[in-house]
Amino acid sequence: MEIIDTYLEDKSTYQFGREPLLIQSEFFNIKIQKAVENLGRKINLKSVLMVSAQVLSYNQFSNFFKDQHKMSVEDRKKFVENYYAHCGFGKLSMRGISNKGGHADLISDHYAAAWVKYYGQRPSSHPGVGYFTCGFLCGAIEAIFDVPSGTFDGKQSMCISKGESNSRFEIFRGLRRKLNPSPAFGKQQAIDESISENGLNNQKVVEAIRNLHVTGLASEKGLIEAFDTTWTKHYANYHSLIMIKLLMKADQKLGKGGVGHIKKIFKEGAERNAYFTLGKVLNSSFWKEKIAGLVDSDANSQWSACLAVMTGFGYGKWELTEGSSTEYKVNVINNPLTNAYLKLVGNTKAPLGYYTGGFLTGLANYIRQNPKPTDVDAEFVNEMVAAKGDVSYKEEQSRMTGSDKETLMILVH
Structure with missing residues (x-):
């Protein structure tokens, strides 16, 4: 059965099984996981990283299998394997899984490969890096066998990041846990689908990205290889759940300044991801063949083209509304991250646009520096951070605090 994750123009995001998806870089995936792990024993990594994936995959595959009444258990398992590869997470085998649990193996592993690439081989005494995969498997297996979310638990017993031949996950029926459901599409915001004359080229950028039809099924390793790196079609709600969980635990687990530390993790992670992406x-x-000819040389045109990349990647509709040499105003319409936050916690006293603000800060610095790197790697990202200077953002309007818009002002001094 063909896997189609539809790009919803009225939401400016991808979806499959009623779960929103977006294109996420290997760099951000592993940097955020590393930052969360660095919080140490103060945070239960399993409940933050693994369970977040579990509730999302359960919701997605439960929705999908309900519409596929004639699929056998073996067909369901094969479908999950193909979906995992399609999204660029690696090559998965679920042959060892039954309704009682069992083991699943990865012969190629996105998270493990990225970890080794940026941090080197992981010590054998450390746990594996497959928190996401372990949760994904638990949720998917619950959906395959049509049992409630929280029925299965798991642990990683082998990991490619530690030099082992494959990554293995032991899945078992544990003490039944009550898990909060996925926020799914969350609190939606309507998108005006009309295209202004100035927005025609931006729409062409979005269409060019969508027409790439990126999939890990094109690779023997189940990895999405594009733009000289690897990507994932990740759950839009995965990092939203992680951030909300961390913020709710921050003061209790991390003490004074804990909330500020979590904000810094996501803001700086997003800025660095902007340089990498x-x-x-x-x-x-x-870009040179399909996009460059559509973009004028002035800064506002460069801004609009880069914002169109985010729209094409599934982050909602990003638009430049005003631009000068020192200030840029951006509207983000139907931001899937904000949609999830509103569903999870409702309105807040302060806005939570740490990822959006961080990415826009990086975008501003990137356009100002106009780099021509021979290699985009961790060293390049560090050089961009060091050269940033006085670039900042403020959230002028936030749906989190009750506004009907999400507007950010980026200040370049």
């Missing part, structure tokens, strides 16, 4: 995309043959 824009560096890879803007310096690719795809």
Whole structure:
């Protein structure tokens, strides 16, 4: 059965099984996991990283299998394996899984490969890095066998990041846990689908990205290889759940300044991801052949094209509304991250646009520096951070605090 994750133009995001998806870089995936792990024993990594994936995969596959009444258990398992590869997470085998649990193996592993690439081989005494995969498997297996969310538990027993031949996950029926449901599409915001004359080229950028039809099924390793790096079609709600869980635990677990520390993790992670993502995309043959001719040389045109990348990647509709040499105003419409936050916690006293603000800060610095890197890697990202200077953002309007808009002002001094 063909796997189709539809791009919803009225939401500016991808979806499959009524779960929103977006295109996420290997760099961000592993950097955020590393930052969360660095919080140490103060945070229960299993409940933050693994369970977040579990509730999302359960919701997604439960919705999908309900519409596929004639699929056998073996067909369901094969479908999950293919979906995992399609999203770029690696090559998965669930042959050892039954309704009582069992083991599942990865012969290629996105998270493990990225970990080794940026941090080197992991010590054998450390746990594996497959928190996401372990949760994904628990939720998917619950959906395959049509049992409630929280029925299965799991642990990782082998990991490619530690030099082992494969990554293995032991899945078992544990003490039944009550898990909060996925926020799914969350609190939606309507998108005006009309296209202004100035927005025609931006729409062409979005269409060009969508027409790439990226999939890990094109790779023997089940990895999405594009723009000289690897990507995932990740759950839009995964990092939203992680951030909300961390914020709720921050004061209790991390003490004074805990909330500020969590904000810093996501803000700086997003800024660095901007350098990596824009560096890879803007310096690719795809950009030079398909996009460069649509973009004028002025800063506002560059801004609009980069924002269109985020729209094409599934982060909602990003639009530049005003731009000068020192200030840029951006609207983000139907931001899937904000949609999830509103569903999870409702309105808040302070806005929570740490990822959005951090990415826009990086975008501003990238356009100002106009780098021409020979290699976009961790060293390049560090160089961009060091050269940032006085660039900041403020959230002028936030849906989190009750506004009907999400507007950010980026200040470049």
